[in-house]
Amino acid sequence: MEDLTLLKIELYKKMLLIRRFEEKIRQVYSAQDMKTPVHLCIGQEAIAAGVCINLRKTDYMVTNHRGHGHCLAKGSSPKSLLSEYYGRITGCAHGKGGSMHPVDPENGILGTSAIVGGGIPIAVGTALASKLRKDGNITVVFFGDGASEEGTFHESLNFASLKKLPILFVCENNLYATNSNIKSRQPNIDIAKKAQGYGLNGVVIDGNNVMDVYNAAKSAIEMLRDGQSPSLIEYKTYRWFGHVGPDYDHEKGLRGEEELKVWLRQCPLKSFVDQLLKDNILTLQQIDEMDNEMDETLNDAISYAKSQPYPDISELYKDLFYEGAI
Amino acid sequence: MPWTRVNIDEVSARDFLNKEGLRGISYKEAIREAQHQLLSNNKDVFLLGEGIDDKGGVFGTTKGLCDIFGSERVMDLPIAENGLTGIAIGSAIAGMKPIFIHMRMDFLPMAMDQIVNHAAKWFYMTGGRVNVPLVIRSIIGRGWGSAAQHSQALHSMFLSIPGLRIVVPSTPYDAKGLLIEAVNDGNPVIFVEHRWIYDYIGYVPEEMYTVKFGKGIIRKHGNHVTLVAISMMVYEAMKAAKILESQGIDVEVIDPVTIKPMDEELIFDSIKKTGRLVIADVACKTGGVGAEIACRAVEKVFNFLKAPIKRINFPDFPTPCSPVLESAYYPNHNDICSCIKELIDGK
Numbered sequence: 001m002e003d004l005t006l007l008k009i010e011l012y013k014k015m016l017l018i019r020r021f022e023e024k025i026r027q028v029y030s031a032q033d034m035k036t037p038v039h040l041c042i043g044q045e046a047i048a049a050g051v052c053i054n055l056r057k058t059d060y061m062v063t064n065h066r067g068h069g070h071c072l073a074k075g076s077s078p079k080s081l082l083s084e085y086y087g088r089i090t091g092c093a094h095g096k097g098g099s100m101h102p103v104d105p106e107n108g109i110l111g112t113s114a115i116v117g118g119g120i121p122i123a124v125g126t127a128l129a130s131k132l133r134k135d136g137n138i139t140v141v142f143f144g145d146g147a148s149e150e151g152t153f154h155e156s157l158n159f160a161s162l163k164k165l166p167i168l169f170v171c172e173n174n175l176y177a178t179n180s181n182i183k184s185r186q187p188n189i190d191i192a193k194k195a196q197g198y199g200l201n202g203v204v205i206d207g208n209n210v211m212d213v214y215n216a217a218k219s220a221i222e223m224l225r226d227g228q229s230p231s232l233i234e235y236k237t238y239r240w241f242g243h244v245g246p247d248y249d250h251e252k253g254l255r256g257e258e259e260l261k262v263w264l265r266q267c268p269l270k271s272f273v274d275q276l277l278k279d280n281i282l283t284l285q286q287i288d289e290m291d292n293e294m295d296e297t298l299n300d301a302i303s304y305a306k307s308q309p310y311p312d313i314s315e316l317y318k319d320l321f322y323e324g325a326i
Numbered sequence: 327m328p329w330t331r332v333n334i335d336e337v338s339a340r341d342f343l344n345k346e347g348l349r350g351i352s353y354k355e356a357i358r359e360a361q362h363q364l365l366s367n368n369k370d371v372f373l374l375g376e377g378i379d380d381k382g383g384v385f386g387t388t389k390g391l392c393d394i395f396g397s398e399r400v401m402d403l404p405i406a407e408n409g410l411t412g413i414a415i416g417s418a419i420a421g422m423k424p425i426f427i428h429m430r431m432d433f434l435p436m437a438m439d440q441i442v443n444h445a446a447k448w449f450y451m452t453g454g455r456v457n458v459p460l461v462i463r464s465i466i467g468r469g470w471g472s473a474a475q476h477s478q479a480l481h482s483m484f485l486s487i488p489g490l491r492i493v494v495p496s497t498p499y500d501a502k503g504l505l506i507e508a509v510n511d512g513n514p515v516i517f518v519e520h521r522w523i524y525d526y527i528g529y530v531p532e533e534m535y536t537v538k539f540g541k542g543i544i545r546k547h548g549n550h551v552t553l554v555a556i557s558m559m560v561y562e563a564m565k566a567a568k569i570l571e572s573q574g575i576d577v578e579v580i581d582p583v584t585i586k587p588m589d590e591e592l593i594f595d596s597i598k599k600t601g602r603l604v605i606a607d608v609a610c611k612t613g614g615v616g617a618e619i620a621c622r623a624v625e626k627v628f629n630f631l632k633a634p635i636k637r638i639n640f641p642d643f644p645t646p647c648s649p650v651l652e653s654a655y656y657p658n659h660n661d662i663c664s665c666i667k668e669l670i671d672g673k
């Protein structure tokens with residue numbers, strides 16, 4: 001098969017993994033034994049998949065409170081993430097962090113802040129380290145439209161541009177910060193435009209079209225590897241479920257159902273699958289097989305996570321300070 | 327007295343209120359009512375905060391207020407705590423009375439520069455010419471794996487900043503009265519709420535009233551040990567006192583109500599009577615308000631102390647996520663009981 005075909009299948013698999021992973025969480029959440037606040041990214045899968053497929057294992061990736069998809073796309077294992085959400089000792093943060101604070105150093109994920117805007121300067125810092133150490137890595141940082149309102153965002157863009165750091169800022173503009181619409185929080189100016197003001201390449205892309213997502217990230221990342229200016233890509237998208245938890249917002253009267261329906265029609269998976277079928281890249285049967293396989297993998301991961309031991313109470317008093325010698 | 331009473335559970339609260347024919351509402355409703363009345367009675371008062379106009383209304387405390395008063399007086403904000411605290415300060419020095427609302431206390435560090443370097447210093451720095459009538463409401467979270475960045479209680483961090491008031495209401499009555507007092511006070515006030523007592527019910531008069539800063543309350547009288555309890559720890563303290571009573575230990579429970587200013591005299595008088603001091607707080611131990619109270623007791627009533635001072639706190643660690651670690655992290659009335667028993671037994 002030609003490279004582009006393989007790439008498309010890979011992209012689809014990544015999106016499928018994220019979608020099914022989040023759906024599994026929705027299914028199990030009502031049992032009330034996954035005791036961690038979950039911020040689902042269903043509806044936004046194309047961005048995680050389309051950006052991260054351009055990354056190397058050693059590249060850094062900084063995510064935020066809505067980070068399940070980013071970690072999966074960067075290569076984290078569903079088992080270690082789910083064990084963490086279930087508060088088990090074998091979770092990626094040994095049960096200390098939960099859903100909001102994933103970590104996976106082997107895959108370039110050095111920890112996660114759930115403070116809005118908290119991760120942006122930290123990502124600029126990992127990019128700075130790459131520049132100083134000439135390690136050839138780049139950093140990708142994911143954040144929401146809300147985070148672009150924090151001072152840290154502006155301070156970070158200024159510095160990254162000034163020092164020409166190898167960083168790609170990825171703003172997932174899903175139009176909301178909790179239940180506040182972006183119109184009540186920002187003047188009607190693209191976030192990408194603000195990046196241009198700081199001398200970065202700023203572009204606006206449809207975040208639900210995975211090939212567009214991929215292509216934009218690819219060229220921005222190629223520029224970084226080439227030592228050129230950093231970029232910010234603003235991906236327009238929409239989160240289908242509540243800010244936190246497994247429920248729809250319209251069921252609680254928080255957002256309109258009409259608005260959701262418009263975005264459901266732009267499902268990043270559905271439109272891509274249709275394209276793959278049309279182009280004869282995948283058959284219906286293959287898609288079904290992938291689906292079943294994914295389901296099995298994730299059921300396994302859930303069972304695995306639930307079978308893992310809880311941390312011993314003594315763990316409470318560990319990890320405050322690094323005890324090794326540098 | 328009905329307004330100093332702590333109801334440790336809903337049944338006893340309802341019984342008491344029915345028997346006395348008193349109006350009872352929850353802690354969160356008390357805060358909402360205070361804001362409703364403040365907005366109605368003073369056109370300079372306005373509320374601002376992230377998501378305060380949404381349906382849930384900051385866990386119910388601002389529910390419906392935007393519909394009543396409009397989005398200029400109940401203002402949703404961009405996510406920009408530091409800058410917006412500065413903006414609130416600016417509006418305050420120019421005559422407004424802002425109440426800035428944070429869903430979690432963990433977001434206050436974002437605004438530390440404006441709170442510590444600006445709000446707290448402004449009146450002094452201007453030689454007493456320009457005051458800052460700013461109230462900052464924040465809520466301590468807990469549970470469901472809230473973890474390290476969504477469950478901090480940072481009230482003690484502000485203790486060493488001159489120029490701030492720190493208010494830690496435990497009852498619905500105090501929550502309403504203190505919030506009204508905070509707006510009237512004319513100084514920057516850190517108003518510290520606890521999410522776990524939001525549904526607790528107690529007597530709250532319908533009319534506006536104030537609860538003065540710097541006046542603590544004896545929630546239960548006793549002779550054997552002085553137990554100072556902060557915020558929701560007042561409830562754990564009352565439960566512990568009840569258990570210990572049946573074992574012949576007579577605990578005096580003191581709620582300081584505000585920790586800055588602090589009602590030292592009330593605490594000292596109690597120590598003079600009991601000779602023993604225990605402080606229970608909803609935060610980590612080191613450098614906390616317990617340390618401050620203990621030190622003042624040693625400075626002022628050392629000769630009356632018959633035993634070492636004890637503290638009940640969270641361990642000096644960030645909050646873990648895992649439910650098993652989380653439940654080990656939080657002390658409760660049982661921990662208070664064993665601490666006091668050891669103290670009385672001289673262990």
Ligand SMILES: Cc1ncc(C[n+]2csc(CCOP(=O)(O)OP(=O)(O)O)c2C)c(N)n1
Nearest residue numbers: 066114115116144145146147176177178433
């Ligand atoms: C400094 C800070 N303020 C407020 C919050 C509460 N909070 C958590 S997520 C969130 C909204 C973030 O919106 P956005 O950046 O657009 O990300 P999204 O949730 O839409 O993915 C808010 C206000 C927080 N975690 N940190």
Ligand SMILES: [Mg+2]
Nearest residue numbers: 144145176177
């Ligand atoms: Mg958003």
